Amino acid sequence: MSDSKTITLELFRYHPETDSEPRFQSYEVPYDEDWVVLDAINWIKDYVDGSVTHRWSCRMGVCGSCGMMVNGEPKLTCAAFLKSYYPFPVRVEPLVNFPVERDLVVDMDGFMEKLRDVKPYIIRDDVNDTSQGEYRQSPAELAQYKQYSMCINCMLCYSACPVVGHEEEFLGPAALALGHRYNKDSRDRGKSERMEVMLSNEAMWGCTFVGECSVVCPKHVDPAGAIQQAKAMGAQEYFKRFVMPRGAGTKGAGASRGAGA
Amino acid sequence: MSGQYHRSHSRAWFLERPGYIRFMIRELTSFFVAAYLVVLILTLGRAAAGEAALAEWLQALSGTGWMVAHGVALVMAVWHAVTWFKAVPQAMPIFIGEKKLDAPVAAVLMGYGPWLTVTAGVVWWAVR
Amino acid sequence: MTTHQHDVIIIGGGGAGLRAAIAIAEENPSFSVACVSKVFPMRSHTVTAEGGAAAVIKPHDSLEDHIYDTISGADWLADQDAVERFVNRAPDEMIRLEHWGCPWSRMADGSVAVRPFGGMKIERTWFAADKTGFHMLHSLFQTTLKYGAIARYDEHFATRLLIDDEGRCRGCAAIELRTGTVRAILGKAVIICTGGAGKAFPFTTNGAIKTGDGMAMAYRAGVPLKDMEFIQYHPTGLPGTGILITEASRGEGGILVNKDGYRYLQDYDLGTALDVSDPRHPQKRSMELGPRDRLSQCFVKEMWAGRTISTKDGDAVHLDLRHLGEARIDKRIPFVRELARSYAGIDPVHEPIPVRPVVHYVMGGIDTDANAATNIPGLYAAGECACVSINGANRLGSNSLTELLVFGAEAGAGAARFAMENAEYNLSGLEAQTADERERIRRTYFSSPAKSGGERIAVLRGELHEAMESGAGIYRDADSLNATCTKIAELRERYARVALDDRTNSFNTELTAALELSSLLDVAQTMAHSARERTESRGSHQRLDFPERDDDHFLTHSLACHREGAEAPGIEYRPVTITKWPPGARTYGADSGLKRKPAGT
Ligand SMILES: Cc1cc2nc3c(=O)[nH]c(=O)nc-3n(C[C@H](O)[C@H](O)[C@H](O)COP(=O)(O)OP(=O)(O)OC[C@H]3O[C@@H](n4cnc5c(N)ncnc54)[C@H](O)[C@@H]3O)c2cc1C
Numbered sequence: 001m002s003d004s005k006t007i008t009l010e011l012f013r014y015h016p017e018t019d020s021e022p023r024f025q026s027y028e029v030p031y032d033e034d035w036v037v038l039d040a041i042n043w044i045k046d047y048v049d050g051s052v053t054h055r056w057s058c059r060m061g062v063c064g065s066c067g068m069m070v071n072g073e074p075k076l077t078c079a080a081f082l083k084s085y086y087p088f089p090v091r092v093e094p095l096v097n098f099p100v101e102r103d104l105v106v107d108m109d110g111f112m113e114k115l116r117d118v119k120p121y122i123i124r125d126d127v128n129d130t131s132q133g134e135y136r137q138s139p140a141e142l143a144q145y146k147q148y149s150m151c152i153n154c155m156l157c158y159s160a161c162p163v164v165g166h167e168e169e170f171l172g173p174a175a176l177a178l179g180h181r182y183n184k185d186s187r188d189r190g191k192s193e194r195m196e197v198m199l200s201n202e203a204m205w206g207c208t209f210v211g212e213c214s215v216v217c218p219k220h221v222d223p224a225g226a227i228q229q230a231k232a233m234g235a236q237e238y239f240k241r242f243v244m245p246r247g248a249g250t251k252g253a254g255a256s257r258g259a260g261a
Numbered sequence: 262m263s264g265q266y267h268r269s270h271s272r273a274w275f276l277e278r279p280g281y282i283r284f285m286i287r288e289l290t291s292f293f294v295a296a297y298l299v300v301l302i303l304t305l306g307r308a309a310a311g312e313a314a315l316a317e318w319l320q321a322l323s324g325t326g327w328m329v330a331h332g333v334a335l336v337m338a339v340w341h342a343v344t345w346f347k348a349v350p351q352a353m354p355i356f357i358g359e360k361k362l363d364a365p366v367a368a369v370l371m372g373y374g375p376w377l378t379v380t381a382g383v384v385w386w387a388v389r
Numbered sequence: 390m391t392t393h394q395h396d397v398i399i400i401g402g403g404g405a406g407l408r409a410a411i412a413i414a415e416e417n418p419s420f421s422v423a424c425v426s427k428v429f430p431m432r433s434h435t436v437t438a439e440g441g442a443a444a445v446i447k448p449h450d451s452l453e454d455h456i457y458d459t460i461s462g463a464d465w466l467a468d469q470d471a472v473e474r475f476v477n478r479a480p481d482e483m484i485r486l487e488h489w490g491c492p493w494s495r496m497a498d499g500s501v502a503v504r505p506f507g508g509m510k511i512e513r514t515w516f517a518a519d520k521t522g523f524h525m526l527h528s529l530f531q532t533t534l535k536y537g538a539i540a541r542y543d544e545h546f547a548t549r550l551l552i553d554d555e556g557r558c559r560g561c562a563a564i565e566l567r568t569g570t571v572r573a574i575l576g577k578a579v580i581i582c583t584g585g586a587g588k589a590f591p592f593t594t595n596g597a598i599k600t601g602d603g604m605a606m607a608y609r610a611g612v613p614l615k616d617m618e619f620i621q622y623h624p625t626g627l628p629g630t631g632i633l634i635t636e637a638s639r640g641e642g643g644i645l646v647n648k649d650g651y652r653y654l655q656d657y658d659l660g661t662a663l664d665v666s667d668p669r670h671p672q673k674r675s676m677e678l679g680p681r682d683r684l685s686q687c688f689v690k691e692m693w694a695g696r697t698i699s700t701k702d703g704d705a706v707h708l709d710l711r712h713l714g715e716a717r718i719d720k721r722i723p724f725v726r727e728l729a730r731s732y733a734g735i736d737p738v739h740e741p742i743p744v745r746p747v748v749h750y751v752m753g754g755i756d757t758d759a760n761a762a763t764n765i766p767g768l769y770a771a772g773e774c775a776c777v778s779i780n781g782a783n784r785l786g787s788n789s790l791t792e793l794l795v796f797g798a799e800a801g802a803g804a805a806r807f808a809m810e811n812a813e814y815n816l817s818g819l820e821a822q823t824a825d826e827r828e829r830i831r832r833t834y835f836s837s838p839a840k841s842g843g844e845r846i847a848v849l850r851g852e853l854h855e856a857m858e859s860g861a862g863i864y865r866d867a868d869s870l871n872a873t874c875t876k877i878a879e880l881r882e883r884y885a886r887v888a889l890d891d892r893t894n895s896f897n898t899e900l901t902a903a904l905e906l907s908s909l910l911d912v913a914q915t916m917a918h919s920a921r922e923r924t925e926s927r928g929s930h931q932r933l934d935f936p937e938r939d940d941d942h943f944l945t946h947s948l949a950c951h952r953e954g955a956e957a958p959g960i961e962y963r964p965v966t967i968t969k970w971p972p973g974a975r976t977y978g979a980d981s982g983l984k985r986k987p988a989g990t
C-alpha cells in the first residue's frame with residue numbers, strides 16, 4: 001500500500017432482520033491507485049467490519065456478480081478504479097430497480113425467471129446426431145448474434161432502464177437481448193415460439209428506446225439495439241401470422257418438454 | 262421474505278441521468294415535428310381550396326410569430342432526425358461478411374446521406 | 390425441519406455440475422435433479438476460462454496423439470484408461486455443446502476453428518474467441534433452463550455430506566444464504582462439482598469462490614484426496630492482480646522474453662527460437678508452447694539468474710504480442726487486450742505485457758475412478774474438484790474444460806444409475822445429521838463469547854497464503870514443506886477461536902467466508918503433507934532436494950486420507966494405471982514431434 005493516503009467509502013447499509021430503513025456508513029480505506037472499488041469493499045469486510053455484505057467472485061469483469069451503484073452510476077465494482085474518484089468520497093449502493101436483500105446485495109430472482117421466459121436455448125426438432133459432426137455456421141452467421149451472446153448477466157442495464165423501474169413485468173434489456181441472440185442464431189428454429197413471449201405487451205413494446213442500457217453495458221452487448229431489431233422482427237412475425245395464420249415457423253420440441261416437468 | 266427493502270421511484274426520474282434528459286428532449290421534439298406536420302396538412306388544404314386561399318395563408322405564415330415558430334420547429338426536427346440517424350445503425354445493423362459496418366458509416370449511409378440528397382434535390386427544385 | 394427431496398443432488402453449478410444435470414435430465418426425464426450452488430450458476434468460475442477446450446475434430450489430428458500429449462504432459466502420472474476414455478469421448482461432448490448453441494469461433498467453411506495450445510502436438514483446441522469458458526458456461530446454463538426437472542438451489546452453501554446408515558451418500562446440508570436456514574437437500578445419489586482450490590494461495594487466477602469446499606466435504610466424509618501436491622502455476626498472469634493472460638496468446642504466436650529481450654525458453658531444452666515471421670512459428674510442443682509446469686519453472690530460473698524485469702508487483706517477464714498486429718489481436722484474443730488495458734494499463738498492440746507465474750489449477754482432488762465414482766457408494770465427483778486422474782502431475786491447457794463435459798456426463802449417468810438401483814433411504818437419520826450440522830455451525834461461529842481475543846478470518850487466511858506461497862510453491866524442499874505443515878497445524882488450532890463480527894442469519898457472507906477458510910485449511914494441509922511425502926520431482930511438483938523423477942518409487946498416486954481424531958492426514962499410495970504408454974523421457978522442442986507408438990500395438 002502506498003504511503004498513508006486514504007479515501008472514504010460510503011456504503012449503503014440495510015439489514016432485513018433489524019432495519020426498516022437503510023443508512024449510509026462511512027469507512028476510511030487506504031488508497032492504492034491499483035485498487036478497484038471492490039478491493040476497497042473487501043478490505044473493509046476483511047479488516048474493519050465483517051458484516052458488510054456484497055457479492056463478488058472473479059475480479060476480472062466476467063462473472064457478473066459485483067454490479068453496484070457507484071456514485072449513482074451502475075458499475076462493475078471490479079472494473080471501477082478508485083483512482084477515477086480520488087480524492088473524493090465514493091458512495092456505493094445496491095443496484096437500483098431491484099429489491100435490496102441486504103446491504104449491497106439485491107434480489108435477482110425476477111431476472112432469473114425472465115431469462116427462463118425468453119427460452120434462451122437452441123430449439124429445433126431435427127437435432128443431428130453427434131456422429132454427423134458440428135452444425136456448419138459461417139463466421140458471417142456467427143457475427144449476426146455474437147455480440148448479444150456476450151452478456152454476463154450483470155444487471156447494470158436493468159438499473160439504467162426507467163421502464164424496468166416502472167413496470168415490473170417488463171422482461172428487460174438483458175433477457176430480451178438474449179432472446180434475440182437465439183433468434184439470430186443460424187442453428188435455431190425456435191424463433192416463432194420465442195417471439196410469442198417476446199411479443200407479449202409488457203415484454204418488448206414496453207421499451208421506449210431510452211438507450212441507457214447500452215450506455216452502461218460493460219460488455220458492449222447493445223441490448224437497446226437488440227430490442228429494436230427484435231421489434232422489427234416481431235412486426236414481421238405479426239404480419240406473417242396475419243397472412244398465414246397457420247404454420248408460421250416451426251414449433252420446437254425442447255420447450256414442451258421443459259414445460260411438462 | 263418480507264425483509265427486503267424496496268426503493269421508491271422519484272417522480273422526476275427523468276432528471277436522474279443525462280441520458281434520460283436526452284430521451285425526454287427527443288420525445289419532446291417529436292411534438293414539434295407533429296405540430297409542423299399539422300401546419301403542412303393545413304397548407305395542403307389551403308392549396309386545394311384555391312390559389313387565393315393559399316396566398317392568404319402563406320401571407321399569414323410569414324408573420325414574425327410564425328417565423329419564430331418555423332425556426333423552432335426546424336431546430337427540433339433536425340434534432341429529432343439526428344437522434345434517429347444515431348439509432349438507425351443500432352436498429353438495423355449492416356453486415357459486410359462478418360464485419361458490422363461502423364455506426365458513423367452506417368449513419369451516413371442510411372441517414373445523413375439520403376437526407377442530404379433529398380434536401381439538395383428539394384432545394385434545387387425550389388430555386389430552379 | 391426444512392427437507393427437500395430429489396433423485397440426484399449435484400453440488401456445484403459450474404461447467405461440470407451443469408453438464409451432469411443435463412445428462413440426467415435428458416436420459417432420465419422422470420428424475421428430479423437438484424443443483425445446489427453457492428453462487429448463481431453463471432457466476433461459477435468456469436466463466437473465467439479463456440483459451441479453449443481440446444478435442445480431436447480435424448482430419449489431420451488423431452485420438453492417439455491427444456492421448457499421448459496428455460499422458461506425457463502429465464509426466465506419466467495420469468491413469469491411462471481414464472485418459473483414453475476422456476480423449477475418445479471428448480469430440481462427441483464438444484459437438485453436443487455446439488448443438489446446444491455454444492458460439493465457437495469458425496473457419497470460413499463453417500466448421501469449428503481450432504488453435505494450438507501448450508504441450509499439444511497438433512492444434513485441437515476449440516475456442517470461442519478468448520472467452521471460451523464464459524460461452525461454455527452460459528450455453529450450458531441456458532440449456533438447463535429447458536428442463537423443468539432441474540431444480541436450482543442458487544446461493545445455497547453446502548457444508549456437509551449426508552451419509553445413510555448403510556454408508557451411502559444421500560445428500561448434503563446447505564445454508565440458504567438469503568435466510569440462513571440450514572436445509573437438508575436429499576437424494577438417492579450425490580455428485581460433487583465444486584471446482585478447485587486456488588484460493589489456498591495468495592496469488593492466483595482463481596476467483597473468490599474457489600475454496601475447495603467440495604474437496605474438504607468429501608475428505609471429511611472419508612474420501613481420499615488424490616495427488617494434492619500437484620498445483621499448476623500458469624506462466625502468464627498479470628503481476629499484482631493475478632489476472633490470467635491466456636495461453637491462447639502464445640498459441641496465436643506471442644513470445645516470452647526476459648529483461649534483455651531474449652527468448653529465454655530456448656536455454657531450457659524447449660526447442661529453438663524461430664523468428665516470429667517464420668511460417669512455422671509458433672511451433673507446437675516447443676518454446677512458448679511448451680507445458681505450463683516447465684514454463685513456470687523456467688521463469689524462476691531466470692529470476693534466480695537475475696534476468697527478469699522487476700516491477701512494483703514483483704518480478705516479471707514480457708509477453709510480446711505486438712507482431713500479431715491489431716486486427717488479429719482483436720479478432721482472436723480481444724479479451725486479452727481488454728484485460729491488459731484495464732488492469733495493467735498496457736495495450737498489447739503497442740507494448741509487451743509484464744507477466745509472471747500464478748497459481749491456476751489443482752491437478753489433485755477427490756479420488757474417483759474413470760466412472761467418476763468415489764469410494765463412498767452413491768457419491769460421485771467431476772470437474773476440477775475431482776481427480777480421475779487425467780491430469781497427473783501437470784494438466785495440459787484446454788483439457789480441463791473438456792474434462793468438465795466428459796466426466797460431468799459420466800458422473801450424471803453413474804449417479805442416475807445408482808439412484809435407480811438404490812432408491813430407499815431412511816429420512817430421519819439424514820435429518821438428524823442436518824440438525825447436528827445446524828447446531829455445529831451455531832456453536833462454532835455464533836456462540837464464541839467475545840470478538841476481542843478471537844481470531845480474524847482475514848488474518849488467518851493471510852498467514853495461510855504466506856505459508857503456502859513460501860513453502861509449497863513452484864520449487865519446494867523438505868525444510869520449506871515442514872515449515873508449511875507446522876504453520877498449517879498452528880492455523881488450524883487458532884481457527885477454533887475464529888470470531889465473527891456478524892452473527893445474524895440473512896446473507897451472512899462472513900459466515901461463508903469462515904466456512905471457506907476451514908475448507909482451505911483442510912485442503913492446504915493435504916497439499917503440504919502430500920508434497921512433503923513425495924520425495925521426487927515430477928511435473929509441477931519440483932523438489933530442490935530430490936530433483937529427479939523416481940518411477941521406481943513414485944509412479945503412484947498419493948492419497949491423503951482423513952483420520953478421525955488425528956491432526957494431519959495419512960498419506961497412502963496407489964499405483965498409476967499404465968496401459969499402453971510406458972513412462973518415457975518427457976521431451977519438448979525439436980524431438981518432441983516424433984511419433985511414439987504405444988507399446989504392444
Ligand atoms: C482464469 C482461468 C482460465 C482458465 N482457462 C482455461 C482454458 O482456457 N481451458 C481449460 O480447459 N481450462 C481453463 N481453466 C480451468 C477451468 O476453467 C476450470 O478447471 C473449470 O472451469 C472448473 O469447472 P468446475 O465445473 O469444476 O468448477 P467451477 O466452475 O469452479 O464451479 C464450481 C461450482 O461449485 C459451486 N460450489 C463450490 N463450493 C460450494 C459449496 N460449498 N456449496 C455449494 N456450491 C458450491 C460453485 O458455486 C460453482 O457453481 C481456467 C481456469 C481459470 C481460473
Ligand code: SF4
Binds near residue numbers: 151154156213219220
Ligand atoms: S446486457 Fe450488458 S449490462 Fe445488461 S446484463 Fe448483459 S452485460 Fe450486463
Ligand code: FES
Binds near residue numbers: 060064067076078079
Ligand atoms: S467480480 Fe466478477 S464481474 Fe466483478
